Amino acid sequence: MSRFVVxxxxxxxxxxxxxxxxxxxxxxxxxLLNEVGTVVWEAADGRTSLDAIxxxxxxxxxxxxxxxxRDVEEFVAALAAAGMVTTVSQGTGDEPAA
Amino acid sequence: xxxxxxxxxDIGGVAVRLTCADRALAPILERRFGRFLNPSAxxxxxxxxxxxxxxxxLDGDEDLRVETANGRWIAKRGxxxxxxxxxxxxxxxxxxxxxxxxxxxxxxxxxxxLASEGEGFLLHASSAVRDGRAxxxxxxxxxxxxxxxxxxxxxxxxxxDEISYxxxxxxxxxYTAFGTPFAGELSDVGAPVNAPVEALFxxxxxxxxxxxxxxxxxxVRTLMRNIxxxxxxxxxxxxxxxxxxxxxxRIPAFELKFAPDAxxxxxxx
Numbered sequence: 001m002s003r004f005v006v007x008x009x010x011x012x013x014x015x016x017x018x019x020x021x022x023x024x025x026x027x028x029x030x031x032l033l034n035e036v037g038t039v040v041w042e043a044a045d046g047r048t049s050l051d052a053i054x055x056x057x058x059x060x061x062x063x064x065x066x067x068x069x070r071d072v073e074e075f076v077a078a079l080a081a082a083g084m085v086t087t088v089s090q091g092t093g094d095e096p097a098a
Numbered sequence: 099x100x101x102x103x104x105x106x107x108d109i110g111g112v113a114v115r116l117t118c119a120d121r122a123l124a125p126i127l128e129r130r131f132g133r134f135l136n137p138s139a140x141x142x143x144x145x146x147x148x149x150x151x152x153x154x155x156l157d158g159d160e161d162l163r164v165e166t167a168n169g170r171w172i173a174k175r176g177x178x179x180x181x182x183x184x185x186x187x188x189x190x191x192x193x194x195x196x197x198x199x200x201x202x203x204x205x206x207x208x209x210x211x212l213a214s215e216g217e218g219f220l221l222h223a224s225s226a227v228r229d230g231r232a233x234x235x236x237x238x239x240x241x242x243x244x245x246x247x248x249x250x251x252x253x254x255x256x257x258x259d260e261i262s263y264x265x266x267x268x269x270x271x272x273y274t275a276f277g278t279p280f281a282g283e284l285s286d287v288g289a290p291v292n293a294p295v296e297a298l299f300x301x302x303x304x305x306x307x308x309x310x311x312x313x314x315x316x317x318v319r320t321l322m323r324n325i326x327x328x329x330x331x332x333x334x335x336x337x338x339x340x341x342x343x344x345x346x347x348r349i350p351a352f353e354l355k356f357a358p359d360a361x362x363x364x365x366x367x
Binding site: 016017019023032 | 318
């Protein structure tokens with residue numbers, strides 16, 4: 001079953017110098033995402049599946065599919081633990097064209 | 099202080115009039131805000147102060163809390179209680195006779211004014227002007243904010259050794275640093291002048307004096323960690339965040355390691 005990533009509404013995100021800076025509205029903590037993290041974050045729209053996000057990372061950063069999938073899974077789990085995203089089994093709409 | 103016992107404290111081009119029926123506060127405020135008193139400034143805010151001599155009327159151990167409801171802000175701490183209307187820009191203060199209550203209230207008011215207008219921020223940073231340009235030094239306690247301005251050569255004008263006042267320049271192209279009376283180790287050090295910001299430095303102690311460019315995301319993080327903000331207000335925090343991002347896009351930021359000795363100043367230009 002596909003899973004989808006939804007960004008928390010309890011934060012503000014700004015792209016600075018090609019990297020995403022996340023600010024938690026709950027405790028004002030800050031998280032800096034690297035380039036790959038920024039790609040994942042921008043794809044975490046609730047409509048793009050985790051598999052599709054991994055495919056995107058795979059295409060842009062010349063890593064094999066298994067590595068991309070594992071990295072994306074770990075990254076999304078870390079974001080979820082920090083309350084920055086949630087994962088759901090039902091997408092919020094049509095999957096956007098790649 | 100005038101016969102009607104008011105002073106106008108002008109910081110960052112935002113003047114606040116403080117009126118008190120009790121003449122005991124006058125010399126305290128004049129001593130505390132000296133060069134930042136500007137009787138001819140047009141007040142943007144007005145506060146009426148009531149002195150409380152019975153400490154039992156306030157909770158002496160209470161930490162600073164700032165709240166908002168129905169267009170009014172409330173700031174309170176062990177030695178004061180302040181309330182003001184955002185729309186009317188007037189308020190009242192109940193405080194014990196000390197200079198630190200007004201100092202804190204002014205920090206809160208200026209912080210909220212700058213945040214709500216998306217115009218700038220107060221920063222835990224020292225700052226100083228050389229050759230018409232302002233240099234801003236930020237970092238946590240012990241990083242050397244006071245030390246670096248104390249080491250400044252004679253042609254440098256110190257804006258503050260503790261809290262920098264940063265707001266967008268009128269032409270929108272950059273940012274301006276203003277002097278503040280908010281002092282740290284050095285009392286009465288800030289000068290009531292301003293200058294365009296040349297650069298932001300994140301301070302750290304090193305074996306010698308050198309600086310390296312700080313990338314934009316880390317510069318934003320440095321700013322957000324050191325910007326003063328008191329209110330749990332999502333909209334205002336978002337505006338401060340936007341201002342920090344805008345600042346970093348316009349002003350170069352550096353990691354500065356310094357020995358510390360006075361030669362650091364020759365490496366900054």
